Amino acid sequence: MAKEDYGFETLALHAGAAPDLATGARAVPIYQNTSYVFDNADHAASLFNLQEPGFIYSRLTNPTVAVLEERLAALENGIGATATASGHAAQIIALLPLMGPGDHVVASSKLYGGSITQMGHTFKKFDWQVDFVDPTVPENFRKALRPKTKAIFVECLSNPGGVIVDLEPVAAIAHEAGIPLIVDNTMATPYLCRPGAFGADIVTYSTTKFISGQGTALGGAVVDCDSFDFNQPDKFPSLATPAPEYHGLTFTETFGNLAYTLYGHAVGLRDIGPAQQPMNAFLTLQGIETLPLRMDRHIANAQTVAEHLDGHPAIAAVHYAGLKSSPFHALARKYMPKGPGSVFTVSLKGGFEAGRKLVESVELFSHLANIGDAKSLILHPASTTHNQLTEEQRIAAGASPEVIRLSIGLETVDDLIRDLDRALAKAAA
Numbered sequence: 001m002a003k004e005d006y007g008f009e010t011l012a013l014h015a016g017a018a019p020d021l022a023t024g025a026r027a028v029p030i031y032q033n034t035s036y037v038f039d040n041a042d043h044a045a046s047l048f049n050l051q052e053p054g055f056i057y058s059r060l061t062n063p064t065v066a067v068l069e070e071r072l073a074a075l076e077n078g079i080g081a082t083a084t085a086s087g088h089a090a091q092i093i094a095l096l097p098l099m100g101p102g103d104h105v106v107a108s109s110k111l112y113g114g115s116i117t118q119m120g121h122t123f124k125k126f127d128w129q130v131d132f133v134d135p136t137v138p139e140n141f142r143k144a145l146r147p148k149t150k151a152i153f154v155e156c157l158s159n160p161g162g163v164i165v166d167l168e169p170v171a172a173i174a175h176e177a178g179i180p181l182i183v184d185n186t187m188a189t190p191y192l193c194r195p196g197a198f199g200a201d202i203v204t205y206s207t208t209k210f211i212s213g214q215g216t217a218l219g220g221a222v223v224d225c226d227s228f229d230f231n232q233p234d235k236f237p238s239l240a241t242p243a244p245e246y247h248g249l250t251f252t253e254t255f256g257n258l259a260y261t262l263y264g265h266a267v268g269l270r271d272i273g274p275a276q277q278p279m280n281a282f283l284t285l286q287g288i289e290t291l292p293l294r295m296d297r298h299i300a301n302a303q304t305v306a307e308h309l310d311g312h313p314a315i316a317a318v319h320y321a322g323l324k325s326s327p328f329h330a331l332a333r334k335y336m337p338k339g340p341g342s343v344f345t346v347s348l349k350g351g352f353e354a355g356r357k358l359v360e361s362v363e364l365f366s367h368l369a370n371i372g373d374a375k376s377l378i379l380h381p382a383s384t385t386h387n388q389l390t391e392e393q394r395i396a397a398g399a400s401p402e403v404i405r406l407s408i409g410l411e412t413v414d415d416l417i418r419d420l421d422r423a424l425a426k427a428a429a
């Protein structure tokens with residue numbers, strides 16, 4: 001049976017794994033192992049020269065991490081994946097094959113605050129240039145293109161603003177320019193949205209969030225959707241011209257459709273070094289097994305809580321694309337018909353001070369900087385995750401001073417509503 005014949009739930013349980021050949025162990029073993037014995041000297045040399053696949057050293061590949069990579073590629077209907085130590089590492093490993101000094105990315109201004117800081121400040125150290133544009137008008141991406149633009153980067157469902165990017169026209173703009181569209185799909189997960197079906201070429205994840213789902217393992221991943229032809233020597237010399245350190249091997253020539261993913265391992269992980277830990281890959285695989293079940297409950301609870309808060313006397317606005325009043329409701333129906341995730345923001349009538357009081361008054365909700373945990377979470381972005389941004393950037397990212405971010409978990413939904421009502425009453429008093 002071909003892989004594409006299996007349903008999402010089946011792939012979430014089985015893709016990339018089989019009972020352990022050595023022991024019959026049914027769960028994926030944790031290969032807590034840095035290095036692997038070579039058969040002989042020729043075998044060692046051919047592994048190092050990328051002449052045959054195999055395990056050398058866990059900074060490059062590890063059997064437990066490889067299962068996670070295959071599973072994520074299958075869930076995304078992609079050809080390959082590179083797992084990384086974190087979502088932020090995934091963003092660097094995603095861009096490294098495409099970028100050289102002076103190259104340029106057009107990115108959405110509605111990215112996760114940490115991504116705006118990473119791309120706007122630290123990328124400059126590589127001389128990678130990034131322009132941020134309002135993603136709600138797709139033409140803005142075209143206007144920002146330069147001759148040295150090598151990718152467009154967006155979140156399809158943005159953290160925390162709840163903005164949904166119209167992927168199809170943005171993908172068309174990228175492809176007209178001969179560059180890939182990269183989509184950070186952390187907030188939706190492949191269960192709610194497969195960006196590749198709408199023209200995205202590369203998908204990145206912070207698996208730290210819903211994919212692992214229990215707040216126990218940092219991780220990230222880059223998935224190649226197998227739609228983009230990287231064999232353009234002028235534009236993507238790292239992939240399409242000879243690599244001196246591999247004796248003049250050209251990735252696109254030698255590895256065909258796997259060139260991008262193999263570069264992620266053989267150069268990205270090798271030289272930047274953010275390999276995912278086997279233990280974290282194991283924990284993340286445990287999470288993925290129940291991803292479809294969890295996401296169904298996340299979105300059902302989020303919809304109920306959002307509807308309850310909409311029109312609540314202490315609340316000025318609820319920004320959730322699952323509400324008909326949201327300007328992004330139609331795009332949500334198109335791109336994530338099961339539901340637009342379970343992270344959303346509310347604007348409090350009481351402003352900044354009410355926000356601070358609310359996060360201190362909740363009991364079930366945990367006040368912390370994460371999303372996508374099975375447990376419900378609450379945060380005041382302006383004083384935390386988005387604190388390093390300018391006021392203007394905060395407003396652009398949907399993190400104004402009166403905004404509270406909720407990540408709705410899997411608890412009994414009536415308990416969540418009671419907790420919020422009690423805390424909102426305290427914050428208003």
Ligand SMILES: *Cc1c(COP(=O)(O)O)cnc(C)c1O
Nearest residue numbers: 086087088112159186206208219
């Ligand atoms: C958390 C997050 C990241 C960064 O991921 P880490 O695993 O924390 O490095 C990137 N993008 C989005 C949308 C996120 O929510």
